[in-house]
């Protein structure tokens with residue numbers, strides 16, 4: 499048997515309704531030949547921004563006008579473009595463990611980035627205060643990569659933090675918020691913000707096709723003005739035909755039906771995998787069983803080091819990533835334990851047993 503994947507960097511496109519997508523693409527071509535023959539608006543076509551604004555208002559409680567929406571080919575690009583337009587001196591604080599690609603991007607842009615540890619509610623507010631940062635990067639709906647869901651109490655604390663100084667902002671990266679298997683979605687942090695302090699980002703990478711590279715950002719008015727002044731020369735970098743196709747995919751209800759279908763599908767698969775992992779590893783595994791997203795963290799009791807497990811996984815043809823990928827600053831490893839990121843989007847049901855058996859060989863149980 500070939501490679502099996504427990505990667506979190508995957509979505510199961512075997513269930514994607516390509517026929518519907520192509521129908522929407524045909525509609526986009528029929529209805530928007532004129533627009534496709536010109537450059538789109540720098541922030542993306544207005545009707546697409548209007549559709550996205552309405553969608554996130556309904557699904558996430560985000561309060562915004564289409565004028566505040568900026569579409570881009572991936573969250574990294576949007577964050578880069580936002581940070582280029584900052585007028586004040588910006589000091590950043592990020593969650594640790596956190597998303598290494600943003601950390602690297604911000605460091606390469608020579609911003610000071612403080613790492614803030616998590617407690618059981620997400621970013622620790624005292625540490626955030628101590629960091630002297632004026633821009634916090636947080637993933638409240640499903641902390642990446644630990645999965646923690648930030649309770650309302652901590653969200654209020656963060657908003658209070660943002661009020662203490664008028665150059666303070668919070669970037670809410672609402673990645674992976676669409677998949678919640680038990681609890682209902684807690685509304686976005688942005689929906690609680692009454693002082694235009696929250697920048698909101700989202701992406702279609704997990705719910706449609708990661709290869710489409712369609713993501714979006716909602717800017718508070720003051721930052722939007724700075725962004726528009728700085729980027730007057732910029733041309734929209736997401737593919738306009740894909741954007742108009744997305745517009746019809748959402749308008750016709752296909753998007754909502756697909757996300758609902760995938761929620762059910764992923765919930766069933768996740769449960770099977772967790773059950774089998776528990777029966778195989780028994781007391782040597784502990785799973786932070788947060789019923790959300792397309793991956794979870796599992797802690798294994800083993801004397802093996804991360805390097806050994808990662809090398810062994812390659813030999814077993816098992817694609818899997820460890821917490822080391824997200825520990826942004828070297829942290830002492832807990833003795834006798836390793837944490838792995840267990841993704842299940844790319845794992846077919848019939849391969850669950852084989853994947854777990856290979857994992858057993860890697861962690862030496």
Ligand SMILES: Cc1ncc(COP(=O)(O)O)c(/C=N/[C@@H](CCC(=O)O)COc2ccccc2)c1O
Pocket residue numbers: 506507508509571572573574597599637642671673700701702703704708712713823
């Ligand atoms: C915290 C966080 N925020 C935003 C994004 C989304 O970025 P965007 O797609 O540019 O909009 C990611 C993507 N994280 C990515 C990688 C995580 C890693 O490097 O380990 C996940 O990658 C994929 C997801 C689905 C299918 C294929 C790949 C993010 O982890």
